[in-house]
Amino acid sequence: MKKFALISVSNKHKIVDFAKALIKFNYEIIATGNTAKTLSSAGLTVKEISSITNFPEIFDGRVKTLHPKIFGGILQRRDNEKDKKEAAQNSIDPIDVVCVNLYPFIKVAENPLSSFDEVIENIDIGGPSLVRAAAKNFEHVCIITNPNQYDTIIEELESGGIKSETRKKLAVEAFAHTSLYDTHIANFLEKKLEVSTDFFRINLPLRKKLRYGENPHQNGFVYGNFDDYFEVFHGKEISYNNILDLIAAVELVEDLGQNACSIIKHMNPAGASALNTPLESYVSALKCDPVSAFGGIVAINGRIEVDLAEKLNELFLEIVCATDFSPESLNILFKKKDRRLVKLRKSILNESVTFRNIPGGVLVQDSDRLDYDLERLKYVTESKPNIEQLKDLLFAWKVAKHTKSNAIVFAKQMSTLGVGAGQMSRLDSAKIAAQKAKEHGLDLTDSVAASDAFFPFADGLLEIIKYGATAVIQPGGSVRDDEVIQAANQNNISMVFTGIRHFKH
Template sequence: MKRFALISVSDKTGVVQFAKKANELGYDILATGKTAKIINDNNVNCTEVSDYTGFPEIFAGRVKTLQPSVFGGILMRRDNESDIREAEKNNVLPIDIVCVNLYPFPQVVKDPEKDLQTKIENIDIGGPSLIRAASKNYKFVSVLTDPSQYESFLAELEKGEISLNTKEKLAAAAFAYTSYYDTLIANYFEKEFHLPMQAIRLNYCVKDELRYGENPHQKAFITGEFYDYFSVLHGKELSYNNIIDLVAAVELVNELEPVSCAIIKHTNPCGAATSDNLLDAYTKALSCDPVSAFGGIVAVNETIEKDLAEKLNDIFLEIICAPAYTDEALEILSRKKNRRIVRINKKLPSDEMLVKNIPGGLALQDKDSSRITEKDFNYVTKRKVSHAELEDLKFAWVICKHTKSNAIVYVKDRKAIGVGAGQMSRIDSAKIAASKAREHGHDLVGSVAASDAFFPFADGLIELANNGVSSVIQPGGSVRDDEVINAANQKNIAMIFTGIRNFKH
């Protein structure tokens, strides 16, 4: 009995060699349209599916393989007498190998230059059907969906037979492939047609297994397209903690004005500054808490040049991240063998959902993409802020937004000088931030402060005033706002309410 291999691929990498070898091993090759053409053009015997079925491709290729003779050949059970009799009666021959990959919808859907109709035409119909049919009948049919599978498959086939274990692995990979494909389509349609979200579909291909997770006893993986956004130019592979801290650093520095630097440790800023040049911005950022900066992540939003590279080599840093490096700077930074040097390739997405596991499901929320402008400000005190204070308050607000709650941040001259992060009591965050500022030689008199949420009592505001703060920015919204405002007036402090809370857990 003839043995058939059906080939229909969008990605034609290695397909000629695959078809040739399968043909040499005794398989008649069936192929669709352009796949058949490239195989025949390379002198490999191949029958076009339309000739095999006696039915032409129609509707500009929308219907090619959706035929009983094709799907019957894939789905017939070789050990079922009824199936065998029906196959003989209907002239259905078994197809033992199905090699299919799909139209490039995952790539096309991300292209903003492509219109809706182009994206729809890149939704494969026959391909997923072939893959699912072959996967369902995995005991008798081998299904290949990626050129990386060809070599090992052919090597095993050359030995005489494909093992059940191999068929099982191929079938599992195939169902994962079509599941991923369908997830992208469903998510795209909901977004494109402005439909309410009916389900949370998370389907990301595993890219790498990391060395470990937050701790050595935890497994960790990276999925999806992270490396579209970042390139590691030098150093060891990124760890789980590196990746989390790196994203936190870039999200913060990207929200600051140009020529800014942020230093992150355990996702919290231990330094940040904006200046006229990057070297000065880094120097000022480092001055906030040089002890905590040791082993941290430094992110900037301009090109790193020689002078900053030399300064960065003075201390141990896990990661340095920038949108670009001069050749000279890259050479200098690469002298540290294990330190990671990372390039930001493109803007980070702002419309993602944040996901946390909870028992029985997931808790999801929009990313905090809130921004403040001066039109959001409510000047609630008798004394109004000066222009210099206003610039510092806007800077402090951004730093505070990216600090774990409860958060208090002191700023002076567009640099953070004290950060109080993650305390259960807001007044404790104020005390810790002031203590850190003094520890590293900063004068709090005339500084400004930001709070990520309202002050439940006046004591937090009084603590800031007693530390020398001249103005404060906070969301407002407490039932005791009047008490807090009165305390600010008594201390001759200017205060702005934004109406926007920035809790971060």
């Protein structure tokens, strides 16, 4: 009995060698247009699909495989007498191997130079149909969707035949493949055609299994395209917690601007600064809390040179991340064998939504990218901040945005002096921030302070004033705003309302 293999691939990598192997094991090759040309040019005997269907490819190849003789050959059940009889009556030969990979929709859609029509033409129709048909009939048909599967199939053919377990595994991979493909199409069209949806789709490929998750008894995995954003090029394997802290560090420095530095521990700033050079920013950020910085993560929104590399080597750090590294700085940084070095490949502030899993589903929200508007700031006190104070207020406001709530941040000269993070009471956050500054010999006199949310009572503000702050920035919006403003006026400090809350849970 004849054995047929159908091949229709956009990715021609290794396809000639794979087809040769199939022919060696007595398969006759059926192929679509360009695939048939590739195989024929290599000297292989191939049946054009149109010779099976007796119907030409039409509409520039939009229709070529959608035919009963093809899908009947794939979907017929070999152990079903009725199927076999109908196949014989309709001259349908069984197709036992289907090798298909799809039009490169994802690659074309992500290319900013692609026109809308080009993207649409790369929505594969026949390909996913072939894949799904073959995967459905995995008891009798082997579906191959990726060149990296070829070697396994060849090895099994050489050992006597394709195993049932392999067909099952490849069928599951095939359905996952078409599901991912359809997710990208739906997401693209919703955005491009501005169509709202009642569905939130998460479909990402496994990229890496981590050593463990948040704790050693938890499994951890990375899905998606993390490597598109970060290049980990030195040191130990990056961990689950490393990744969370790395993202927190980079989000903060990207918000603070060029040459900024953040030092992150457990997703909170141990220090941050935005001065004229990366070296100045790091030295100043480290002063905020050098104890907590030990074992932390440093992110630099700029290039690391030799002088900064030498400073970084003075402290144990889990990760150093920057947008660039000079060759000379790497010679120094490489001396720390285990510390991870990471290059930021592109901005991470472009994601439009964030989500978290909850029982039965996910919570989804817009990403917190809203920034202050200088023209909409409200100067609500009799005393107004001077230019330098306003710069420091806006700096502290951004740091507070990236600090777990409740958050209070003291700052001066574009550098943090004390950070109070993650407390149930805003009053306690103020106390902790001041305590940290005192521990490390930092003077809060004439500093500024930022609060991620409004003061529900005047006591939080008075606590900040007590430690030396002379200007405060906060969202406003409390029913007791008047009381808080009065307390500020009585203490002759300036206060600015942003009208924007930045809770971070």
